[in-house]
Amino acid sequence: MDRRNFIASAALAALSLPLAGGRRALAATGERLLPVPLNPGDTVALVSPSSAVDDSFDLQIVREVMEALGLEVRAGAHYAARRGHLAGDDAGRAADLNAAFADAAVKAVICVRGGAGAARLLPLLDYAAIRANPKVLLGYSDVTALHSAIHARTGLVTFHGPNGSGSWNRFNADQFRRVFFERELMEYRNVADAGDELVQRRNRTVTITGGKARGALLGGNLAVLTALAGSPYLPEFEGGILFLEDVSEAPYRVDRMLTTLKLAGVLDRIAGFVFGECTDCDPGEGYGSLTLEQILDDHVRPLGIPAYRGAMIGHIRQQFIVPVGGRVELDADAGTLRLLEPVFQA
Structure with a gap:
């Protein structure tokens, strides 16, 4: 069994487990815990x-x-x-x-x-x-x-x-x-560089649903996150901003994994959504597959929450360093994430 089929089958099987496990685990810890600062020479x-x-x-x-x-x-x-x-x-x-x-x-x-x-x-x-x-x-x-x-x-x-x-x-x-x-309160905005093109093509963000939302930034690799469904290791997504990325996944697998997150109740609990890069996730020759755009339209647009795709997050050469659990404001029209609070201890 290859890695993708293992992840998919494990995620679907996990749906039979108690979904409250992850919520109980996080609820027991109380508020966010910030790391100690990192300085040159450490x-x-x-x-x-x-x-x-x-x-x-x-x-x-x-x-x-x-x-x-x-x-x-x-x-x-x-x-x-x-x-x-x-x-x-x-x-x-x-x-x-x-x-x-x-x-x-x-x-x-x-x-x-x-x-x-x-x-x-x-x-x-x-x-x-x-x-x-x-x-x-x-x-x-x-x-x-x-x-x-x-x-x-x-x-x-x-x-x-x-x-x-x-x-x-x-x-x-x-x-x-x-x-x-520097512990900057970062605003994550894609690089604006058209190169030798008349109009910029790379690193463009696309609005799925406009608006702004605030919440804890949670997520990461779609395949790995989905494989944790039903376990006590999945965070509480209530009111959060979900960000996702992946690499070398056929569109039907992306569709299946987003369906898993939907069935697990994750998508219905979030306040905002960001999709980074899905590198090498094209449907291939012809139109025998849903496109990534269609899949996001099917799963994310009906949520009616601020959402955009194309953030510089994922298996790409230049990538943002984003805080998992940090509080951010998402602006789906501008295609940005902005830190609202420090993410290190004072």
Whole structure:
């Protein structure tokens, strides 16, 4: 069974589980939990919660990137391990995460890469230690499982953005400094650059339903998030702003996963919706498939909530670093997200 079919079947089977589990978990934690600030010169831990890297040279690059950002680096004991497609066994990968959060000298936890396997760690994480030692967690794609579970179980605000082995171009490095070092109340607005085109084509946002909405920003990778349906690791979405992205998914699978979120009651509880990039999700030759536009029209437009698509979030070279659990204002007409409150401890 391939990854997509496994995720789809697991998500649908999960609908038979008690959907209140995630809501009870978050309700028990009280208010949002903010991480401690991150400053140049601080120590960050490198962890590999998902797939192993293809080449050990990537691990050297991750270290050099963090050092170039002005940070000290401490690698997890198992971060270079490998077991099949995974970066070592579950116990070792979870131990690295737990150790990083428990270590008072570590101010941020940086995920080396995504891939698959982070959800296997969720029952093994020490949520009490994470709650007692709130700090930055950065990563995306499969790391969505960690963002969702940690927010659901502790209320901690984490950060959806480039993995350590991803591209650290000028845009991404600037996002890192503005979000973490300058602690700017960010407005996330797509880059306006037409290049050599008469009219800008890339990085355009499209309004699905106009208007503004405010709420906690929650979500991430669509396939990974949907696979948590019915578990105690899915956050409470009531009044939230849902953001989604994905890669290499056929449109019918995107339709099936949005249907799962609809059946699980997630879409009916949100106040706003943002779809980032679905890279390589075209219907292919001919018109034997719904398009992504039609799928969003079917699932999102009837909600009547402010919604837009095309945000610079996802499997793309330049991507926003957004706070999972942070309070934002969505402007669907302008195609922007704006932080309403600080996302770090004072």
